[in-house]
Amino acid sequence: MTITEIAPVAGHDDDRDRIVRAALSRVIEPGDPAALTAFAGLSPQETWDLLSSGAPGLDRWSTRMDEAAPERDLERAAAAGCRFVIPGDAEWPAQIEVLAEAGQLSRRGGVPYGLWVRGEGNLCQVLERSVAIVGARACSQYGEHAAADLASGLADTGVTVVSGGAYGIDAAAHRGALSVSGSTVAVLACGANVSYPRSNSALFDRIAATGLLVSELPPGCSPTKLRFLARNRLIAATTLGTVVVEAAIRSGALNSAGWAEQCGRAVLAVPGPITSRMSEGAHLLVRERNATLTTSVADILEAISPIGEHLTAYPHAPADPLDALDLEVRRTLDAVPVLRPAHAPRIAATAGLSVETVQECLETLADLNLIEYNSSGWRLTPTHRRSLGHPA
Amino acid sequence: MTITEIAPVAGHDDDRDRIVRAALSRVIEPGDPAALTAFAGLSPQETWDLLSSGAPGLDRWSTRMDEAAPERDLERAAAAGCRFVIPGDAEWPAQIEVLAEAGQLSRRGGVPYGLWVRGEGNLCQVLERSVAIVGARACSQYGEHAAADLASGLADTGVTVVSGGAYGIDAAAHRGALSVSGSTVAVLACGANVSYPRSNSALFDRIAATGLLVSELPPGCSPTKLRFLARNRLIAATTLGTVVVEAAIRSGALNSAGWAEQCGRAVLAVPGPITSRMSEGAHLLVRERNATLTTSVADILEAISPIGEHLTAYPHAPADPLDALDLEVRRTLDAVPVLRPAHAPRIAATAGLSVETVQECLETLADLNLIEYNSSGWRLTPTHRRSLGHPA
Known part of the structure; x- marks a missing residue:
């Protein structure tokens, strides 16, 4: 398009701005760093006017001005x-x-x-x-x-x-x-x-x-x-x-x-x-x-999100049914040998609980199929061992 | 073992310390938090003496003292x-x-x-x-x-x-x-x-x-x-x-x-x-x-490692053969359309280089099979497109 076609026309400022910007969007490569320097501080219209002035050093853009047909581009876009x-x-x-x-x-x-x-x-x-x-x-x-x-x-x-x-x-x-x-x-x-x-x-x-x-x-x-x-x-x-x-x-x-x-x-x-x-x-x-x-x-x-909203709930550990156990039952369970059985007094010593308390807890744990008893004492059941990642 | 067996014996301090520690390693559970409090500031011998004293509140450990046989443990370990x-x-x-x-x-x-x-x-x-x-x-x-x-x-x-x-x-x-x-x-x-x-x-x-x-x-x-x-x-x-x-x-x-x-x-x-x-x-x-x-x-x-040693070389990008290209050749290549061909003047405008320079660079790039020419102009070769991750 010719320069005059997008020269200022009183009363059509908005349209003119759009047309000049459309023309520049074809003439100047996206984000061209040289253009940022050359046209710093200029409005689109001022940029276009400078390009049209034939000032030296602007060839890389001015040679493309003939290709610019912003009104055709706008029509083509609308279509x-x-x-x-x-x-x-x-x-x-x-x-x-x-x-x-x-x-x-x-x-x-x-x-x-x-x-x-x-x-x-x-x-x-x-x-x-x-x-x-x-x-x-x-x-x-x-x-x-x-x-x-x-x-x-x-x-x-x-x-x-x-x-x-x-x-x-x-x-x-x-x-x-x-x-x-x-x-x-x-x-x-x-x-x-x-x-x-x-x-x-x-x-x-x-x-x-x-x-x-x-x-x-x-x-x-x-x-x-x-x-x-x-x-x-x-x-x-x-x-x-x-x-x-x-x-x-x-x-x-x-x-x-x-x-x-x-x-x-x-x-x-x-x-x-x-x-x-x-x-x-x-x-x-x-x-x-x-x-x-x-x-x-x-x-x-x-x-x-703004600070404090949408806080991620870490650690998002899945609920563990064992968490529902009474604290002493839990401590007893933690002290039961994985594999080689032990009797209640030994487990009580490991857990730091009295033998009487541990006896009760061991029964609860056996009811839950978490531990098992044989003549050598108590140990974890194969099922519970596996659930902890130990070999069964 | 009995307490006296590991009571102080002049001239055998090292052995005695080892024996007392071996005994405590059986009586006190690893890292037992209650033991940390109960025996804070005490040497192993002092801890053993306290346990032997029958002082109240130490049952969880003193009940295990009979099991301790540190010399047997040391022998068994050696075997x-x-x-x-x-x-x-x-x-x-x-x-x-x-x-x-x-x-x-x-x-x-x-x-x-x-x-x-x-x-x-x-x-x-x-x-x-x-x-x-x-x-x-x-x-x-x-x-x-x-x-x-x-x-x-x-x-x-x-x-x-x-x-x-x-x-x-x-x-x-x-x-x-x-x-x-x-x-x-x-x-x-x-x-x-x-x-x-x-x-x-x-x-x-x-x-x-x-x-x-x-x-x-x-x-x-x-x-x-x-x-x-x-x-x-x-x-x-x-x-x-x-x-x-x-x-x-x-x-x-x-x-x-x-x-x-x-x-x-x-x-x-x-x-x-x-x-x-x-x-x-x-x-x-x-x-x-x-x-x-x-x-x-x-x-x-x-x-x-101490600061400065063994610094990881990031980014460890694999050497790109294109890095060896002359800067103008490289800029020309970056401005060549991926798919829809363009002629040299357009590529020159995109690259921000003179048409003459771009003409030379395009020939170099064609020799390297990075770009190809048809009557509509230059574009990337299918091989190079693929290497950039674009569909061929």
Whole structure:
């Protein structure tokens, strides 16, 4: 489009801002660190004007201005069920503006010019209480299971599950939320109307039907590695916390965790077998980067909730029927030999109780089939030995 | 034995102390909290004298004095290849005296009167650089594998592996150390000449042949639950750190970890699948009790070594051949679309490089079979897409 087409027009400030931002979302790569420096402090209109001025050193962007056709993009988006949400809109998720501060210039930083959104929900409301579940594409069955399980559990409590729409952990997280008719959002590294990976297109349609597809790239854009990296910052910034389920040491999920940390969000990691390369990244986050080890929905709710709410009840030991025993009975039981029988006086001495008391307690324990008697004395029954993990 | 048999005899102080301690090791249950209070500040001889005095309130112990036959115990031990090591002996492991401070009266605390030892090694030297590997009896195959693997790795670096001789994690740890002809010590809750569990008796013989079997209980004693709990404090106190491999929420291994903490030793926990009950205890230790998440021998060595030695090299990412690429080539590659081809000018704009530079870089990348060209432009090759975890 030509510069004049989006020059100031009195009385149409809102539309003009949207059009300029849409144009910039095509001209400037997501999170381009050079753009952050070049256009620091400028409004979108001022940025556009500077690009149009032919000032030196701006070629990398100005050469793309001819491609920008924001009104066509907005129409095309509308036809594909998408809209372009910008700051000032009621559904703009203000928490994303943390990106104005977070990050370093060497990373793909900054607040996006706007978000292209597919789906009917109110973006701000849907993201208000949300958690990111991210991880490896090439995940294990265990990782997929864990992601789906945590996602469905979170969705069940009304938390929106945000992920990146990729194969593996991402898809499992979205599916987990959908499986309980929960809310889920995919933040994409391509246009919100583009299905990448293609074989997830049915999943994207399901997400759009009840949740949202979000991108800072205009319709039709395809993904690059740089765009995946830039996209990660949006996932981190819009959510209350990022849960890394499985990630190898070189994983985009660690980049997401880094963004979450810089945005001041909770960083959580799900452990796995130390024999699995796919869990190395999550273990590294706990060990070296202070992520919270996470094994349950309760852990996640605790991490994202105001202090004191949703405290995880540790240790969540299953109720042990032996806890119901009288204290002296319990002490007697603890003093009964596992295998080689002993008589009451010996057990009394071990337990530190009188022989009379112990005699009574031993009878109670025998009634409960916890101990047995032979001519050499008392010992645990095979059943009780087994229940303690001893060989029968 | 009668009191006079172990009454003071001039010129035989050492022998007398050993005999009195042997007698007390039979009369007083390991770590008996009531004994800690009743005999606080008394020497073994003073304790014995008090017990012999018929003073009131000491029945639970004095009734057992008739059973004590320390000289017979010492002979019987010698016949079974055992000796009784006491404070003052060259091989007494002085680090165990931390138990004089650690623990609460409600627990089975205190420094043992002596240690009955089977095996030829010098107890103090063998334990000088040692780590405990403990966990559930009813462990998973994963846990057994992890325990054996960590134990053999530690033993390979000259660290002694200490455990409790039980089924499951304990046995796997001992076997792991033995598999590399390493040093291992089993601290038992029964006499050092008693094989419990019986089916581990071949294992105990192997341990005694190259390592040590240790107990504070005299020969012939059989285990009780209280004795297992008391034994755990010895494992924690004699080692530089305790590694919990697998443990349910109600596990003796958590008791061991608690003792290690109170003794100021390193507490380490090995993660596992969140779907496994057997890993719940280890995860709890990391999350709630500040244990160090441990995935490798290097992690353990770092935790038990003076600060700065044996630093684990995190992140231990495998060398990526792409790291060898020139920076501009790398940036070009990152800007090439995953799937939908783009021409050089577009890629140059995404990468933030000149079109000329990008043209050269694209040729290099094509030579490396990382990208491919068709009439619509450049994109990643299926091979490279797959290596990034994208669908081919």
